[in-house]
Amino acid sequence: MIQPETIGADAAPAVEITSGRIRGVRRGRIDRYLGVPYAAAPIGENRFGAPQPVAAHDTERDCRQMGATAPQLPYAGGMENYLSTVTVPGDEILNLNIWAPAATPTDVVGAHVAAHPVIVWIHGGSLSRGSNAITASDGSAFARDGVVFIGVNYRLGAEGFSVLDDADTNLGLADQAAALRWVRQNAGAFGGDAANVTVMGESAGAICIAALLAHPDAAQLFDRAIMQSGPPDSRPRRKSRLITDLMAKEIGITPTRATFAAxxxxxxxxxxxxxxxxxxxxxxxxxxxxxxxxxxVPRDPATALVAGRGSSIPLLIGANTEEYRLWFIPTGLMKKIGWLHIAAAMLKFRISPGTVSRYRRNRPGCSVGELFGALATDLLLRIPVNRVADARLAQPRGATTHVYEFAWRSPVADLGACHALELGFVFDTLDSADAHAMGGPDAPQQLATEMHEAWVRFAKTGDPGWPTWNAYRPVRVWDGAGNPLVHSPREDERASWR
Known part of the structure; x- marks a missing residue:
């Protein structure tokens, strides 16, 4: 809980958490606690092992600077122009950044602070990049609007998702679960309501949330979920270990915990x-x-969610209209995709000629790359979103599901409504360097205001402000030009998938 002597307007806040006392920094009406460890540093005997508890500390810990980030490669091949990489050295990479509404005397009843809803952010980055220090995902606007916002760093790449002969898998996912348990224990120290926790993620972060939502113990970790542009997905061990085997061969070692730890x-x-x-x-x-x-991940998350897992937890889920353009434009892939690629995709994913023809008719003048991208976006994201929403609707006592589509088109380099573009709007951080890189300096603030408010409403009440999923398939389309509620958008295309 916040100590009484820290409540003054100019005082630096200090709080007691399960590991000891920590001190943050107050800026205006927002308290920040940065680089707060939720698990022990994954080094030495802890490397390639399950997350371990943080050792208690008797002295006050300074939490006024960003914590260490997980080892990762910077974006390259043109992607670095739109997606940034933040590198903070150090071993304690299993840390949280916390943005909380600053406590005032009117918040205090006895020794307790009025409880705010909590959002826990799991960043994306293909399970190999990203951090809680990216400017586009700064949690200040959420704290400004009465939410305790917590960003999670977790192990990435080989450190977090290798498949070794004698080690646990999904270590990065285990880190996230450990962080969520930490939040249940410690949210109250920052004025948060530990019984009102929304987990929120984009891209790989949303994929991880799907796995957590599908787990039998999901309700012990969080109360609501937001999945942005990330489908439920997993692989059997023999397939997911391909990258581990390739890396071991490249290095000249066997794929064991001992050799990777060395x-x-x-x-x-x-x-x-x-x-x-x-x-x-x-x-x-x-x-x-x-x-x-x-x-x-005892069961494939897509199968488990369709079968009803996680249906008791309210869900906000959606994707962007032109996800593919983030990878096709910067890398030049748009011009390299040909009809052979579409033919191969039709064979691999059993896409009918009728479906391809329908997509082509609906996009007169589109290039082959744009046709391929539209098919891929729907196959990988929009169709799974609809399937999950439909399955949850079929549950007799299922919780609400709200579906959105982000359709505002960036003028930058023809990125359009690409993957990750919505982040600056959801976080209300259009003035950040990261948001400028993708959306330009003139992105519509009103759209950011409305999207951000919807996400805040969902965290507070479970209702973002439009009808829950039903037989009419309502989708809030965030296009910056009215943001209409559309029933069954592009239904002819959706219905053409098997």
Missing amino acids: TSAPRLLEAQKKVTAGTTPITGGPAFTLTLDSTL
Whole structure:
């Protein structure tokens, strides 16, 4: 709980959490606690092992600077122009950033502070990049609007998602679960309501949330979920270990915990860079994935969610209209995609000629790359979103589901309504360098205001402000030109998928 002597307007806040006393920094009406460990540093005997508890500390810990980030490669091949990489050195990479409404005397009843809803943010980055220090996902606007916002760092790449012969899998996902348990225990110290926790993620973060939502113990970790542009997905061990085997071969070691732990993080990153060259979420290639196991991902999340897992937890879910353009425009792939690629996709994913023809008719003048991208976006994201929403609706006592589509088109480099563009709007951080890189300096603030308010409403009440999913398939389309509620958008295309 917030100590009484820290409530004054100019006082630096200090709080007691399960590991000891920490001190943050107050800026205006927002308290920030940065780099707060939720698990022990994953080094030494803890490397490639399950997250371990933080050791208690008797002295006050300074939490006024960003914490260490997980080892990762910077974006390259043109992607670095739109997606930034923040590197903070250090071993304590399992840390949280917390933005909380600053407590005032009117908040205090006895020794307790009025409870605010909590959002826990799990960043994206293909399970190999990203951090809680990205400017576009700064939590200040959420704290300004009465939410305790917590961003999670977790192990990435080989450190978090290798499939080794004698080690646990999905370590990065285990880190996230540990962070959520920490939040249940400590949210009250920051004025948060530990019984009103929304987990929120984008891209790989949303994929991880799907796995957590599908887990039998989901309700013990969080109360609501927001999944942005990330479908439920996992791979059997024999498939998800491909990248681990390729990296081991590149380094010249066997894929065991001992050999990987004896290999430096820079060397692992060097091998990762070589074996993943050319990989994208749309075109495929060696990449880190969640792995089916007996503990965290006991069942394929897509199958489990369709069967009713997680249906008691309210869900806000959606995707962007032109997800593919983030990978196709910066890399030049748009001009390289040909009819052979579409033919191969039709064969691999059993896409009917009628479906391809329908998409082409609906996009007169589109290039082959744009046609391929539209098909891939719907196959990988829009169709799974609809399937999950439909399955939850079929549950007799299921919780609400709200579906959105982000359709505002960026004028920057023809990115359009691409993957990750919505982040600056959801976080109300259009003035950040990251948001400028993707959306330009003139992105519509009114759209950010309305989207952000909807996400805040969902965290507070479970209702973002439009009808819950029903037989009419209502979708809030965030286009910046009225943001209409559309029933069954592009239904002819959706219905053409098997």
